Amino acid sequence: MSATKAKAVIHDNDGHVDDLLSSILLWLSPSVDLQAVTITNGDCYAPESFRALLKMATYLGLEGPEVALSEDSVPYPFPDNWRKESRIINDLPIFGEISLKKLYQDGEGRRSETLIKDCLSNSRDKVTIVATGPLTNVAKVFEDRPELKDKVEEFVIMGGAIKVAGNVERQDKDGTAEWNVFADPVALKMILELGAPVKLITLDITNQLPLNKDFLARLEKQAETYNASKLALSLWGLVKGYDYYFWDTVTSAAVMDPSIFSFKDIRVNIVTEGPSQGRLTTHLFGGRKVQAAIKVNNKAFEDLLLKTLAIR
Numbered sequence: 001m002s003a004t005k006a007k008a009v010i011h012d013n014d015g016h017v018d019d020l021l022s023s024i025l026l027w028l029s030p031s032v033d034l035q036a037v038t039i040t041n042g043d044c045y046a047p048e049s050f051r052a053l054l055k056m057a058t059y060l061g062l063e064g065p066e067v068a069l070s071e072d073s074v075p076y077p078f079p080d081n082w083r084k085e086s087r088i089i090n091d092l093p094i095f096g097e098i099s100l101k102k103l104y105q106d107g108e109g110r111r112s113e114t115l116i117k118d119c120l121s122n123s124r125d126k127v128t129i130v131a132t133g134p135l136t137n138v139a140k141v142f143e144d145r146p147e148l149k150d151k152v153e154e155f156v157i158m159g160g161a162i163k164v165a166g167n168v169e170r171q172d173k174d175g176t177a178e179w180n181v182f183a184d185p186v187a188l189k190m191i192l193e194l195g196a197p198v199k200l201i202t203l204d205i206t207n208q209l210p211l212n213k214d215f216l217a218r219l220e221k222q223a224e225t226y227n228a229s230k231l232a233l234s235l236w237g238l239v240k241g242y243d244y245y246f247w248d249t250v251t252s253a254a255v256m257d258p259s260i261f262s263f264k265d266i267r268v269n270i271v272t273e274g275p276s277q278g279r280l281t282t283h284l285f286g287g288r289k290v291q292a293a294i295k296v297n298n299k300a301f302e303d304l305l306l307k308t309l310a311i312r
Contacts, residue, residue, distance in 0.1 A: 006033040007153070008125045009255060010116055014042030014078075014133025014180075015049025015086050017235045018248040022132050023053060025252045027062050028228060028311045032256060035119045035127060038112035039069040042133040042183055043078045044086035046071050050109055052090040057104035059097065060227055060312055067105055068115035074134045074183045076277075085238065094234045112137040117145055126153035130255055132248035134180050135159075139187035142194055154197040158251040159188060160280040161203040162266075162292065168278060177271075177278030178203050185272040192268070192288040199263065201251045202280070205293040209246040211236060215302050222310050229309045246301070253301055254293060260304065262295040 009032050013019035026032045037053065039046045050069040057067070077083070116138065120127055129152055131138055142149055159180040161167075166177040173182075181188050192198060216236065223229040236244075254261055267287035271279040281287070 004031070006031055007255065008033050008035050008123055008127045009130055010036045010038070010119055010127055011130045011252075012038045012040060012112065012116070012133065012135075012138050013131070013248065014040040015044030015046060015052075016082070017085070017089065017238055018246070019043070019132050020049065020053055020056065020089065021232055021235055022130070022248040022252040024056060024060070024228060024231070025249060025256065025305065025308050026130065027057070027064070028308050029252075029256045034065045035123065036065045036115050037067045038115055038137060039067070040074065040112065040133045040137050041069075041071050042074050042136075043179070044083055048086035048090045052086065052092075054104045055090070055095045055098060056231060058101050059095065059231060062104065066110070066115055068110045068112045070112040070137045072136065074136045075186070076183045078179060078183065088238060089235065092234050094231060113140045113144070116141045117148065120148045120151040123151060126151055128153045128156060128255060130156045130251060132158045132180070132251050134183035135187035135191055136184045139184070139190045143190065146194070149194045149196050152194075152196045154199060155191060156199045156201070156251060156255050157188070157191070158201045158206075158248050160200055160268075162280055162282060164204050164207055166279070167203065172275065173277060174275040176276050181270065181280065182278030185270045185278045189270045189272060192270070192290070198288075198290040199254060200268075200290050200292045201254055202292060205296055206245045206247045206250050208296065209250055209298060209301065211239070211244045211246060215306075218302075218306055219309065222306065226310045226312065228312050229306075232309050249305060250296065250301065253304055256308070257300075257304055260297045260300040261293050263291040264294045265289055266292050
């Protein structure tokens with residue numbers, strides 16, 4: 001019996017701890033053929049996260065996808081104190097070990113939407129687009145080249161909250177929105193209206209998966225042997241002491257091994273302005289059909305991450 005062909009994947013992310021770890025997981029996964037990684041100027045300063053990701057690829061000796069970025073602002077930027085953490089990531093002490101190595105990629109990087117268009121145009125297979133940040137740059141691709149939707153296998157998107165509270169805490173908002181959607185609700189609405197299949201990984205599922213001491217203890221043990229585990233430990237160490245969840249890494253896992261998830265067909269719409277901006281609303285009729293993750297096997301998920309981070 002022949003091995004299952006790896007999925008062609010583009011990962012668009014906004015460069016924070018869990019975004020970058022999601023890229024590394026997709027890069028390492030034998031079930032994924034990572035075609036491109038693009039950085040959105042969301043929960044980071046894109047040039048900082050771009051350089052940090054190149055250093056990570058160099059540190060791990062990775063090969064393959066081109067990395068690109070966009071410095072365009074998202075319509076509703078993330079808090080500046082969150083974005084500044086990308087500078088800390090870019091200066092992790094672990095990168096001192098690559099000072100004499102050639103960096104993974106030369107130059108300043110192409111624009112995200114240019115790289116995504118090239119990948120979709122030239123791919124012989126349909127491509128899964130994984131988005132773990134605002135969809136600003138992904139939406140630009142299809143605004144300019146709507147016919148490229150036919151090259152998309154599916155979108156797997158971390159965003160939204162359905163039956164749980166959101167995480168946008170602003171005096172002028174009502175707390176129902178999740179940040180990735182809030183930052184550019186019009187972009188998500190446009191992606192849904194393309195009609196391509198969409199899987200949503202919302203706060204409803206990620207709230208079930210906190211970063212926990214037992215997982216970190218297992219990771220610390222294998223970090224003695226595997227550089228990917230050592231890198232992951234350094235990154236998650238930056239959020240030690242905070243309530244932190246496996247937001248974007250869950251999203252990568254849904255691509256790497258969807259069998260550990262349960263999904264449900266629902267119909268949704270997005271509030272694009274006002275106090276509920278970014279809120280996902282559900283409907284029996286109307287809206288757009290998506291598959292929302294409703295359950296995950298927590299142990300299988302953590303085992304998948306640890307197994308993948310022990311590949312190199």
